[in-house]
Amino acid sequence: MKSLSVNSVEFPSSTPAVEKPEGSGASGFGQELEAAVKKVDDLQVAADVETQKLANGDGNLHETMLALEKADIAMRLAMKVRTKLVEAYNDVMRMTV
Amino acid sequence: MDFLSALQIAGSGLSAQRTRVNVAASNLANAESTRGPNGEPYHRRDPVLAAVAFEASLADASQVPLGPAEPGAASTATAVQVTGIQEDKTPGKRVYLPGHPDADANGFVTFPNVNPVNETVNLITAQRGYDANATAVETLKAMAQRALDIAR
Numbered sequence: 001m002k003s004l005s006v007n008s009v010e011f012p013s014s015t016p017a018v019e020k021p022e023g024s025g026a027s028g029f030g031q032e033l034e035a036a037v038k039k040v041d042d043l044q045v046a047a048d049v050e051t052q053k054l055a056n057g058d059g060n061l062h063e064t065m066l067a068l069e070k071a072d073i074a075m076r077l078a079m080k081v082r083t084k085l086v087e088a089y090n091d092v093m094r095m096t097v
Numbered sequence: 098m099d100f101l102s103a104l105q106i107a108g109s110g111l112s113a114q115r116t117r118v119n120v121a122a123s124n125l126a127n128a129e130s131t132r133g134p135n136g137e138p139y140h141r142r143d144p145v146l147a148a149v150a151f152e153a154s155l156a157d158a159s160q161v162p163l164g165p166a167e168p169g170a171a172s173t174a175t176a177v178q179v180t181g182i183q184e185d186k187t188p189g190k191r192v193y194l195p196g197h198p199d200a201d202a203n204g205f206v207t208f209p210n211v212n213p214v215n216e217t218v219n220l221i222t223a224q225r226g227y228d229a230n231a232t233a234v235e236t237l238k239a240m241a242q243r244a245l246d247i248a249r
Contacts, residue, residue, distance in 0.1 A: 062112070063108060066108045066111075066234065069104060069238060070101050070104060073245075076241075076242075077245060080249075
């Protein structure tokens, strides 16, 4: 039996330095957020296109369902991330100093 | 492999099984067609399924060694694709029907080489295959939902 290499979990010693993209003034987080939202939106658009194709009669049922499912999962994930972010923000704001 | 590419692979399986049902339905519908577009009786068809490489890796990005297999053997996920639909050229049964419009000079009519029982079995296996792929989709969906529920 081949032994599987087991690695211990390594914690980064400190917060990894976020590289700020050069040139543009926008922050890295803002860009990441925008890209993520764009991905979620792309899946929504893909689901819309599939639904329209199905309605026009030249789509196929399961591909439409899969597209809808993907859009659903992506949207749920986005919602969870948003909820977490807002929670964290509220926690910080409620902090008594 | 993330959830979305796994869904894509299960979707390719659904498509392949649906093609199998289409072909079986075509064979059943033409079980008595003694004349096709080329003048010959219908020949039963078989879909040819092939495994095609999918861009995603089968394991996660965490570099899990995949057992004792040689490198590169089964590390990439493979989707299924219908690469072609092949005609079965075995001769069909010949029946003596002199009055039939498609009878030859000796009064024999060549019927398609379709056996409805075989086609029905193909239909059942294709349906089971579709069910299996749909179950894979459902499982993936449940897993994704479960993963999202972690952060509640």
